[in-house]
Amino acid sequence: MMGMMAGNTSKVIGLIIGTLILIACVFASIVFGATDTGWQEAIEAYTNFNGSNEHLIILTVRVPRALIALAVGASLAVAGALMQALTRNPLASPEIFGVNAGASFFIVVSVLLLTITSLSQFIWIGFLGAAIGAAAVYILGTIGREGTSSVKIVLAGAAVTALFSAFTQGILTLSESTLDEILFWLAGSVAGRKLEMLLSVLPYMLIGLFLALLIARPVNTLAMGEDVATGLGQRTAYVKLAAAVIIVLLAGSSVALAGSIGFVGIVVPHIARYFVGIDYRWVIPYSALLGAILLLLADIGARFVVMPEEAPIGIMTALVGTPFFVYIARRGFAAS
Amino acid sequence: MNRDIVKRYISLRCAAWPVSFLVERRVATVSILLSVSVAAVFILSAGMGDLFLTPLEVLHVLTGSGEESQSVIVTTFRLPRIFVAMLVGAALAVSGAILQGIIRNPYVSPDIVGITGGASVAAVSFIYFFSGVLSIHLQPLFAFVGAGLIAFVIYSLAWRRGVTPIRLVLIGIGFSEGLRAVTMLMIVLSPMYAASQAYIWLTGTVYAATWDQVFTLLPWVVVFITAAFLYVGNVNVQQLGDDIAASLGSSVQRDRVVLLLISVVLAGAAVAIAGAVGFVGLIAPHIARKLVGPSFGGMLPVSALTGALIVMLADLVARTAFSPLDIPVGVFTAAVGAPFFIYLLYRTRKQ
Numbered sequence: 001m002m003g004m005m006a007g008n009t010s011k012v013i014g015l016i017i018g019t020l021i022l023i024a025c026v027f028a029s030i031v032f033g034a035t036d037t038g039w040q041e042a043i044e045a046y047t048n049f050n051g052s053n054e055h056l057i058i059l060t061v062r063v064p065r066a067l068i069a070l071a072v073g074a075s076l077a078v079a080g081a082l083m084q085a086l087t088r089n090p091l092a093s094p095e096i097f098g099v100n101a102g103a104s105f106f107i108v109v110s111v112l113l114l115t116i117t118s119l120s121q122f123i124w125i126g127f128l129g130a131a132i133g134a135a136a137v138y139i140l141g142t143i144g145r146e147g148t149s150s151v152k153i154v155l156a157g158a159a160v161t162a163l164f165s166a167f168t169q170g171i172l173t174l175s176e177s178t179l180d181e182i183l184f185w186l187a188g189s190v191a192g193r194k195l196e197m198l199l200s201v202l203p204y205m206l207i208g209l210f211l212a213l214l215i216a217r218p219v220n221t222l223a224m225g226e227d228v229a230t231g232l233g234q235r236t237a238y239v240k241l242a243a244a245v246i247i248v249l250l251a252g253s254s255v256a257l258a259g260s261i262g263f264v265g266i267v268v269p270h271i272a273r274y275f276v277g278i279d280y281r282w283v284i285p286y287s288a289l290l291g292a293i294l295l296l297l298a299d300i301g302a303r304f305v306v307m308p309e310e311a312p313i314g315i316m317t318a319l320v321g322t323p324f325f326v327y328i329a330r331r332g333f334a335a336s
Numbered sequence: 337m338n339r340d341i342v343k344r345y346i347s348l349r350c351a352a353w354p355v356s357f358l359v360e361r362r363v364a365t366v367s368i369l370l371s372v373s374v375a376a377v378f379i380l381s382a383g384m385g386d387l388f389l390t391p392l393e394v395l396h397v398l399t400g401s402g403e404e405s406q407s408v409i410v411t412t413f414r415l416p417r418i419f420v421a422m423l424v425g426a427a428l429a430v431s432g433a434i435l436q437g438i439i440r441n442p443y444v445s446p447d448i449v450g451i452t453g454g455a456s457v458a459a460v461s462f463i464y465f466f467s468g469v470l471s472i473h474l475q476p477l478f479a480f481v482g483a484g485l486i487a488f489v490i491y492s493l494a495w496r497r498g499v500t501p502i503r504l505v506l507i508g509i510g511f512s513e514g515l516r517a518v519t520m521l522m523i524v525l526s527p528m529y530a531a532s533q534a535y536i537w538l539t540g541t542v543y544a545a546t547w548d549q550v551f552t553l554l555p556w557v558v559v560f561i562t563a564a565f566l567y568v569g570n571v572n573v574q575q576l577g578d579d580i581a582a583s584l585g586s587s588v589q590r591d592r593v594v595l596l597l598i599s600v601v602l603a604g605a606a607v608a609i610a611g612a613v614g615f616v617g618l619i620a621p622h623i624a625r626k627l628v629g630p631s632f633g634g635m636l637p638v639s640a641l642t643g644a645l646i647v648m649l650a651d652l653v654a655r656t657a658f659s660p661l662d663i664p665v666g667v668f669t670a671a672v673g674a675p676f677f678i679y680l681l682y683r684t685r686k687q
Contacts, residue, residue, distance in 0.1 A: 140677075140678060151441075152443075154505075154509055159443065159674065162447060162448065163673070165516075166539065166540075166615075166667055169539040169666070169667070170664055173539055173664055174661060183520070183524055186520075262517070311521055312520070314517065315518070315521045315524075325510035326493055326510050329506035329507050330493065330496065330507065
């Protein structure tokens with residue numbers, strides 16, 4: 001499949017245009033919101049800080065929030081792209097594979113039962129939960145009689161998600177005092193996070209994104225099918241393992257930072273492939289870029305949709321993503 | 337006629353009416369055993385709690401000769417709760433059995449394909465928008481309409497020169513994710529009290545059930561489980577696959593709509609009263625199939641009994657094991673259901 005942009009030159013130009021749009025989105029995210037600020041104020045907050053409310057809001061709320069949305073969007077989208085390539089399943093994505101539910105469950109348990117509050121511990125628990133969730137879904141989806149099938153993996157994912165969320169809900173109902181706060185985090189949000197929180201997960205995200213680019217070529221081979229890849233001399237087990245580690249790094253740190261944000265991982269890779277075709281050396285950077293843009297836009301939307309209150313961003317992405325999921329399900333499985 | 341076949345069935349004939357049934361011995365035995373278990377759990381559960389009653393004392397209360405104080409606790413607090421658990425379990429199990437039959441996939445259930453999600457959104461929006469404005473009795477109606485509406489939408493979206501089971505499942509899963517988001521949105525935005533109320537309900541609980549709820553639920557469950565029985569032959573035909581079913585003269589798509597409707601009403605009614613009690617619709621039909629085989633004539637009643645038993649037991653554990661905490665019953669059905677689900681997937685490999 002060729003994408004909309006055929007030549008390498010147009011793909012590079014696309015990347016540059018995308019980056020410009022991304023920068024515009026970051027600025028929009030810093031400027032728009034319940035407290036109105038202007039471009040100038042945003043810049044002055046850094047160059048000529050005067051301690052005003054607006055400047056404080058920009059420094060401590062808006063900028064961290066925009067950067068977190070950017071990082072989380074890019075990470076989730078790349079994780080989704082790798083999952084779709086690995087499983088050759090158009091519906092594969094972190095939330096379908098139980099990654100979000102697993103990480104959420106483990107984090108809620110550790111917050112409420114073990115009273116862990118520091119983010120550095122959060123991250124490792126998030127990774128652990130993400131890995132357990134994904135492993136459970138993958139194993140469940142592959143052990144059956146007729147081998148791996150798209151439908152079975154999606155079903156296994158739904159069941160594992162249902163299990164983890166039932167437990168999470170059960171634990172939460174026992175501790176009503178913290179319910180409100182945790183609910184907001186669970187639903188996925190980039191609001192109220194501090195810059196330090198981003199900085200402590202950023203290394204994992206950057207390593208994940210960098211490794212994802214490195215692994216793009218073997219993933220291309222693997223995406224042609226297990227048999228073809230083996231026939232071409234690839235040790236598929238290593239590639240799969242490496243991809244799994246990258247997925248856990250990216251998705252786990254995203255959930256630890258922003259809670260469960262669905263549908264970015266499923267929608268964005270499809271859009272990226274629409275633009276650049278199936279070469280993952282292009283799909284991955286495009287996914288990162290588009291994922292970041294999508295999440296920034298969703299976050300701006302979340303501020304305005306139920307003014308004066310704010311909706312969790314995960315809800316915005318789910319509302320956009322559901323029709324898309326239905327579209328893929330209708331189209332992708334019409335033949336089977 | 338083959339004697340073995342004759343021996344496997346018991347025929348029930350009625351002298352006055354032109355009605356007769358052939359009941360498989362195995363189904364009869366299993367049904368009786370399950371009914372006895374349901375009755376036993378019923379009596380045990382009615383006696384357990386802060387005030388412990390022996391089964392004999394419970395029987396005294398039930399026959400009207402118990403002590404006044406014991407009677408009050410059992411009849412006003414415990415019995416309605418047990419009845420609701422029983423009805424909810426039976427309704428979800430039959431709903432799941434029908435879904436698995438028509439979708440021909442052993443891993444689907446009302447909670448996985450979005451029907452429960454639709455009912456949840458409607459019920460939570462009732463709490464959010466109309467709590468204190470409209471009578472709480474209208475909540476089931478909302479949940480009902482929500483379940484029906486979503487089932488209709490999912491069904492129409494899955495339609496593409498007929499509805500294939502796989503499309504129905506995938507679109508249902510996509511929808512249940514989106515519906516979860518909408519439900520969360522309302523919970524997050526609602527005032528604190530309403531939020532925790534809605535959240536507990538969402539996990540599935542029969543806490544503080546009343547006789548009112550029992551009688552709201554009862555007609556729906558009885559009527560539609562009966563309807564399911566009467567329509568049983570069509571499920572058996574559907575299981576053969578679309579082509580064979582059509583060549584046997586079954587109008588596949590129409591039967592599928594009717595059966596889906598029955599399934600939606602049963603799940604909607606259960607969710608309306610008890611919230612999203614998960615996994616019962618998934619596992620009860622499997623246990624039933626294991627006990628009496630895949631033919632729906634025997635499978636449906638056994639599913640209903642199994643489902644009732646599961647939810648009653650889960651509720652008994654949920655309210656006594658961690659006393660004084662009353663844990664939502666949905667947590668325990670999930671705790672039992674998930675390992676069972678894994679076992680199911682594992683077992684299909686060995687066949």
